[in-house]
Amino acid sequence: MEHPVCFGIRHLSPAGAYHLRRLLDEREPELILVEGPSDFTALLGDIAGAETKPPIAVMAYTKESPIRTILYPFAEYSPEYQAVLWAKDHGVPCRFIDLPSGVFLGIQRPVTETTLSDDSERKGSGDVYRLLDSQCGEGGHEAFWEYTMEHSQTPEEYMAGAAVFGEELRSLTAGNDSDWPEILVREAYMRRQIARAAAEGFAPERTVVVTGAYHTAGLLSDAPAMTDKERGELPAVECSVTLMPYSYYRLSSRSGYGAGNKAPFYYGMVWRSFLEQDRELALYTYLTSISTYQREHGFMVSSAEVIEAVELSKSLAALGGHSLPALCDLRDAAVTCMGHGHFSEIALAAAATEIGTVTGSLPQGVSRTSLQDDFYRNLRDLKLEKYRSEVAESISLDLRENLNVKSEAAAFRDLNRSFFLHRLRVLNVGFGTLQPLRQEDATWAEAWTLKWTPEVEIELVEATLKGDTVTGAASFSMRERAREATEISAAAKLLEESYLCGMPEMVAYITDILQHLAADSSALTDLAASAESISVVMRFGDIRRLDSS
Template identity: 30%
Template sequence: MNAPALLGVRHHGPGSARAVRAALERLRPRAVLVEGPPEADKIVHCAADEGMRPPVALLAHAADDPGRAAFWPFAAFSPEWTAIRWALAHDAEVRFIDLPAAHTLAAPGTAGRDGPDGAAGPPADPLAMLAGAAGHDDPERWWEDAVEHRGAGRPGDGGPGDDPLGPFRAVAEAMAALRSLPEGEPPGGEAPGDGGPPNPRDDAVREAHMRLRLREALKEFGEEVAVVCGAWHVPALAVRRPVAADRRTLKGLPKVRTEISWVPWTHRRLARSSGYGAGITSPGWYAHLFAAPDHPVERWMTTVARLLREEGRPVSSAHVIESVRLAETLAALRGRPLPGLTETTDAVRAVLCDGSDVPLDLVRDRLVIGDDLGEVPDTAPATPLQRDLTRLQRALRLKPEAGPREKELDLRKDTDTERSRLLHRLRLLDVDWGTPLASRARLGTFREAWRLSWQPELAVRLAEAGVWGTTVEAAATARAEAAAREADTLAGLTTLAERCLLAALPAALPVVLDALADRAALDTDVGHLAEALPALVRSVRYGDVRRTDTEALDDVAAGLADRIFVGLPAACAGLDRDAARGMRGHVDAVHRAVALLERPGVGDRWTAVLTVLAEREHLPGEVRGRAARLLLDEGALTADRAARLLGRALSPAVAPADAAAWIEGFTGGTEPGGGLLLLHDERLFGLIDAWLTGVPADAFTDVLPLLRRTFSDYAPALRRALGERVRNGPATGPARGTTAPAWDPERAAAVLPTMRLLLGLDDEECGMRLPPGAQHPPGAREMAEAGASARPASTGGGTR
């Protein structure tokens, strides 16, 4: 076999990339062979497109199972990427010579892998062995000194008088020595035995295919061939081995039909901390070394200073100068050719961060690793679903970014409404580009908050979703319809209906509602019905913000509420403690849902159900106490009647556990805010205080344990606050038989002018007129005019 130029490299090494570029400039080969899947030969030309911006990756997936996929990432500083770009710029043939993805993906356990070298490397770490032979205990530091710092005008950078092939000959010799060791793999590997089919992950199998592809190129292009591959494989490619032996090695490999494309990648996914087997510790630092070979330390410190200034830290030019001097001094003391990442990090910590690791962690995250996201041009092959998503991203000005960022959407604006629909549709397809955030106090029903972060794995999810349709809307519709047919719980169907409304999928909604109606008709478990109602009511109440028709959903919600009202009292009987707590949660959920359900008579029927729950003796204490509390809050239960229920539930004849359960349900128990309501609600505090002070002395010792059990769940600070209030004297609220403060219409009317101006209503629309002599409060008109100027013409239904 002829002797081609074998350029052994370290994947994602800027020093290797510069050396490869210098060697190719000297050799000027007619063909460049690169380690990678041969299926990519037909799309490698996309790398020359001006719109292709690394980091990017080749994504190969099984045509019938898109979840079985593998990535081959490339950064701007990857030697393979440098070789590809050089070959395309000089009209040289580019071919990939690694084992085809059709075989790689057929092996079990390949879903989501990062290429062959990302999962199965050499038997031992060659860098660690070489570093140890050179007397270094840190392989990364040794490699940085020996290879990555070659440049910046120093010998070995490929300039005049340097031999660009010298480093590759040295690396090949070192790898051959390592592979000849007893614990290493012999050069060329051994053919698989006869005990079963060959494993596509084995280096011997991959290298056999590389040799076959190399022979083909040598026959076609003669000796003008250069091979860029991992340094570990160089000795195996240089060895002479019969063609028949290599073909025997590859015989019987499993195979699947595959598809391949280019997808954006991120620096963070190139990091070893992400789990990428061929990753590096500092992709951002390596990208800097590759892009700034001259004065890399000065440029790096300037970049760090800029970041810290943006974060509000006082960093001056003097700090930058001093940090550069310190890094260079540390490198000299440690005998290094240039300051490496260790020296620059120590200098940044000492000078720019004042010795603190808190801002240093920010530098490591943002710069040493980084969130750079690559771009793939439109000329690259993509699935129809991917093209439709790209079109929507551009039309809606919603650019993918690797780093997480929060974005608020105003659903009264058409563009934000379409953005929300797109994100909800993608979530239906399990493409979680955006994650909804909990609404904050200043957000109304017409606002949404999202956390957006585009990760490379979403490309695989998008490929999987391609089986549902060629557009995002069509695919989400088909996926929702399938989910409706597969749903086995009523709550799952109501959640799906809500998601269909959020995603504006009118074609899928009838299918979901039919399945929902069938399931509701067959489901007799009141707990299941109670779980399902809140999502339905939210959809009915707030669906008009998105201008969607919710009439059919309103009918289903009303029917569900009626069934809950009929069956709830019976469903609460005979429950143990855990089941009673769960049912108390259902009662709360239904109560909130009924408050939003705009149907005549629904509220009155629910009040009647709560009255039954509060007064029926043999129901669990948690449910009875909670029902009494809800009635009291709604004004359907007088303070006197509440006091009688309290006294009856906590009488000495009642078992302490049942009494504790009632008081827990009444006060809110372990629920967030339950104790705070007791502290700040005069009526609640007064009722319990009046009952407690009225307990006879001989019964007090029996009551005390249940009180301690009930209040022990409160936080210590809350218990202290309750104790302080008790120590300050008896409750003065209305719970001791007094009535609530009288309604003062004049004080209430004082608020109306400001509300009228803020809402843009006249006196008739507001339903009340100003009392004689009432005037607008100072500044009310200015506030209202400012609010009116900022208010859109149509507020939708979200202002209710």
């Protein structure tokens, strides 16, 4: 059987993304196949949408509790993302070809300690990367990859390097990683998808497969494809898929993302250097970004120091036999010339320049659950969109009516913001954290810290089991807890929450339960806790536009 063109990549690789597009321009394929759950193919239109701004992620989640999820993130410089864009721009069919997400979730198992064979020459991938780190010096395998792959000049160079890297890693680890059985199943399924495309009439030589470098050898092997019988025996769970905004911090390996890199924002600079066809653009952008951050935060950095850092980074690269500096060279040069030899002086500048705070975005209504739509609609209507950032920001609310505006929405905006944020708290959605009031603060004031993270998106998905809107889900959650309450203190706490959430129907519902429980309650501590919760309601009076009588 003839094999398609298999382009092995690193999942966050600007050089891979650029050279892949060059290869696609040269080969003009009639079909593009991309590693990723096959049911994600239905989202290709939204992924490549004009208003979609990466980083984004496709999330699959089980429909029943407990919610389990898998995430597939994309940056602008992800080769998979650029393959999808190229296919759309050229009217070429594109498909994801890995196991469906329901199967991935069906075969998910708890992470356990990996058991290795007795052969000391055989290693897991973690062992190989640690060994590579020890031999690559201070920059570790990140620098090794950047020098040898991200600085490659042609698609052929990149493909050859990725193939060698993937084959060597595979030869050292095959059979030893705990997910090896899953790898074999995935590759058999992907071979099945490749064979299916050929059976449909797509010529292998006009088909390009985009896959992690590790899988290239497995997909090009003569091992049999998965049969219909084997496909039918795969476990699967019912799940849904959605697109969600993502962030550079979550793409970073520092957040625990296994396929990440240490510096997603810096790699965005490398991507720009490819697009501008200026090999040194990332070098200058990185060092000037460090100097700009320092100056903006009160640290003196002269133009001469920036120039010295540029020259030093080039010299450090040349000492290692490289034509361009890698991130480790740029950072060392910045520390020496702008940090006066102390990394602590530029630590915040380095974090801003290497990781960044970029968060992706999606057009309203794209591939979200109704509750996610309601969340973002509330952010827009309550003027909270600027707080959709991974940088925590404080906001102070004045719950009184604003008499200096004309519309009712503006007059009670802060009060409605409070209702919304308290409802999210009830749903355990960690977008807002209520700060304790100081003794001198008035009862009409609230202080919150707001911070959006991808975990917020996952928590919203989990809350969809309770309702289609934030208000509906919060009401369902409180009704469940009220029915389970056996002590008046628990019911009184729910009464307090429903009052803070601005939900009069829940106040009435829980008051009725509270009265029934009070008839049989005699424990002093329970009564005291109840009185404390009720006193909160009384202290606010009618500021929350609810009858506290």
